[in-house]
Amino acid sequence: MKLDDVEQGNRDVVEQMKNTQPFLVDVVPAKDVIEVLNDRVILHAGPPIEFKDMTGPMRGSCIGAVLFEGWAEDEDSALELLENGGVSFEPCHHHHAVGPMGGITSGNMPVLVVENKLDGTRAYCTLNEGIGKVLRFGAYSQEVVDRLQWMKDVLGPVLSQALKHKKGGLNLSVMIAKAITMGDEFHQRNIAASLNFLKEITPLIVKLDINEEDKYSVISFLADTDQFFLNIMMAAGKATVDTARKIQKGTVVTTMARNGRNFGVRISGMGDEWFTAPVNTPNGLYFTGYSESDANPDIGDSAITETIGVGGMAMIAAPGVTRFVGAGGFTDALDVSEEMNEICLANNSNWSIPTWDFKGACLGIDAQKVVQSGITPIINTGIAHKEPGIGQVGAGTVRAPLACFEKALLAYADKLGIAVD
Numbered sequence: 295m296k297l298d299d300v301e302q303g304n305r306d307v308v309e310q311m312k313n314t315q316p317f318l319v320d321v322v323p324a325k326d327v328i329e330v331l332n333d334r335v336i337l338h339a340g341p342p343i344e345f346k347d348m349t350g351p352m353r354g355s356c357i358g359a360v361l362f363e364g365w366a367e368d369e370d371s372a373l374e375l376l377e378n379g380g381v382s383f384e385p386c387h388h389h390h391a392v393g394p395m396g397g398i399t400s401g402n403m404p405v406l407v408v409e410n411k412l413d414g415t416r417a418y419c420t421l422n423e424g425i426g427k428v429l430r431f432g433a434y435s436q437e438v439v440d441r442l443q444w445m446k447d448v449l450g451p452v453l454s455q456a457l458k459h460k461k462g463g464l465n466l467s468v469m470i471a472k473a474i475t476m477g478d479e480f481h482q483r484n485i486a487a488s489l490n491f492l493k494e495i496t497p498l499i500v501k502l503d504i505n506e507e508d509k510y511s512v513i514s515f516l517a518d519t520d521q522f523f524l525n526i527m528m529a530a531g532k533a534t535v536d537t538a539r540k541i542q543k544g545t546v547v548t549t550m551a552r553n554g555r556n557f558g559v560r561i562s563g564m565g566d567e568w569f570t571a572p573v574n575t576p577n578g579l580y581f582t583g584y585s586e587s588d589a590n591p592d593i594g595d596s597a598i599t600e601t602i603g604v605g606g607m608a609m610i611a612a613p614g615v616t617r618f619v620g621a622g623g624f625t626d627a628l629d630v631s632e633e634m635n636e637i638c639l640a641n642n643s644n645w646s647i648p649t650w651d652f653k654g655a656c657l658g659i660d661a662q663k664v665v666q667s668g669i670t671p672i673i674n675t676g677i678a679h680k681e682p683g684i685g686q687v688g689a690g691t692v693r694a695p696l697a698c699f700e701k702a703l704l705a706y707a708d709k710l711g712i713a714v715d
Contacts, residue, residue, distance in 0.1 A: 300563070300710070303543025307562045308640050308658035310538040311546075311602060315411035316530035319463035321453040323446070325401035327418055328389045332401060334365065337386040339397025339595040340553025341568045345376050345383060349554035349590050351432030354682025355396035356381070358434030362442045363400050369434070387549055388566075391418040392532045392595035394525060395430035395678060396554075403442065404450025408529035409463065410537045417532035421445055421453075422525045424518065430594075431678045431685040444511075452512045456498035464494055466530045467644060473523070474604070474645050474655065479612040480527045481596060481605030481674040482689060487523035492516050524596065531598035538562065545706060546639065547659040550601050550671065550694060554593040559698035561661050563706045571697035576677050578690015590680040592692045597673045603642055603656040606672040606691055607634045611647045611655070615674065624649075630672060631656065637663040637671065661706075664699040 325331040336359055338352060345356065357372045360381065366372035375381060386393045393399050405418040420430075423441055427433040457463060469490045476486035495516070499509055516522055535548045542565045549560035549568075556570040573591045580586070599605035609616060610631035613624040631650060635641070639658035646652045659671055670693045677688035707713075 300544055303541060303563065304546050304639055304658065304660065307538045307541050307544050307546040307548070310412070310541060311534055312640065312642055312644065312657060313412055314467065314530075314534040314537065316408050316466040316533050317411055317463035318406060318457065318466055318526060318529075319409045320407040320457055321404050321421070321450045322407060323401065323450070324399050324403050324405045324418065324420070327405065327407065327416070328391060328399075330384060330389065331399070333382070334380065335382045335384060337389060337391055337393065337397065337399040338383055338553065339386060339393050339395065339593060340551040341556055341558030341570050342385055343383070343553045343555060345381070347555055349593065350680045350682040351590050351593060351678040352396040352398065352554050354432030354434050355398035355429050357682065358429045358438055358442070359398050359400040361434060362439050363402060385551075386595055387551060390416060390532065390536055392528045392598050393420055393430070394422075394528065394596045395594040395676060396432060397595050398429060402446055404445055406526055406529045408466065408526070408533045410533040413537050415533050415537045417529045417536055419525045419529035419532070421449060422519055422522045424515065425521075427685050431676070432682045433685040434683055448508050449512055449515065452499060452502065452504065452508055453495070455502050455504070456495055459498045459501070464491070466526065469494070470527070470530070471645055474608065474611050475648050477612050477614065479604055479606070479608045479615060479674065481524065481599045482615045483612045484523040484527065485520045487527070488516070488520055491523050491526065527604070528596055528598050531602045534602050535598065539565070545661040545703060547601060547661055547671075547699075550597040550673070551595045552592045552597065554591055557592070557695050557698055559661075559694070559702055561702045561706060563709065564702060567705065569698045569701040569705065571695040571701070574692050574695060576675050576690040576692040578677055578688050580677070580688035581686075584679070584687035588679050588687050590678045592673070592675055593678060594675065596675070600671050600673050601659065603638065603658075604645070606630065606674040607638075607656040608647065609674075610650045613649065633669055634672065636667055637669050639663075661699045661703050664696070665703050668696065670694045670696050670699070
């Protein structure tokens, strides 16, 4: 294969990503669509990792999942089960799924089902739990387990029934295009998209023949949860890249994910192979009473947003976010997106950004451009406490480690028989 074939492969992959047609079609128990979850298996964020190597927040999330599933009655017995191999672990990404922060997904948790109408590829993500003590940040108190139970018994089924009244599901590309003009970048800021989702789903919920209290509780929860669309966006991103990844040529980044120990990257030409390096700790702002010494290294599958060109890549769409993540203002947001544009192959005209003179969001991170320039993708992220059970302590940004992209590029060059200096 010649270098021009690599370039053609890149163009093909980027075109698939640009032409994505993600629709939210259902909400179902994870075990109904992810076969391995019918056994004692838990999915986690990032590249593969065993329980003994997990950092605090992911361990805490595992304890919470065990308690939620009823595999143990208390924290001590849950920890004993996990430490003695009573539960198996696999990455979400290996099962067409993604999960925020710890990414912990077990069989009875409801998941969003997003279908890419371009080729029928489906992807899954758990539902956003809201703010406060939540499983994704490693909390596992009774409050957390009770909320998960409500999501299983009420939130998931109500959303599922409502979506059945929308033939073909909700067109997410249209919702994304609207929300990016309203100031969302879809990682730290999702309020416009979440409200657009509420606008679409509420009439469908209202006409359901179900308990009025359940209707109210679901609509109220969605109205209060500014980040609800993040998980929808993550599933849309996964459906997008899993379609594009079928073209196994080129150097386009198709996965970026973190497990609290390692940052993992996959590129189009190397299929399912992970290229990892130690993950960085985010820089940002901390809640009162916490500091960088409390922070866990970066974690989560939510960098799927940056992988498809939003999140930190689209900082210019949401300049207000720069203050929240510890940066400056509009000029800083513009500088970030201009820098990220240097390592991408195209711009997505479907998601035009008014504050960027209507230029499309970045699209197609190229491992070659990353290595040649030394510019690494910037990711907007939440900051979890390093100890299990405490939860979120701040928010900020983090850089992907350059070594991941260097390893991926070297492996692909070796596969093609291309000499690298």
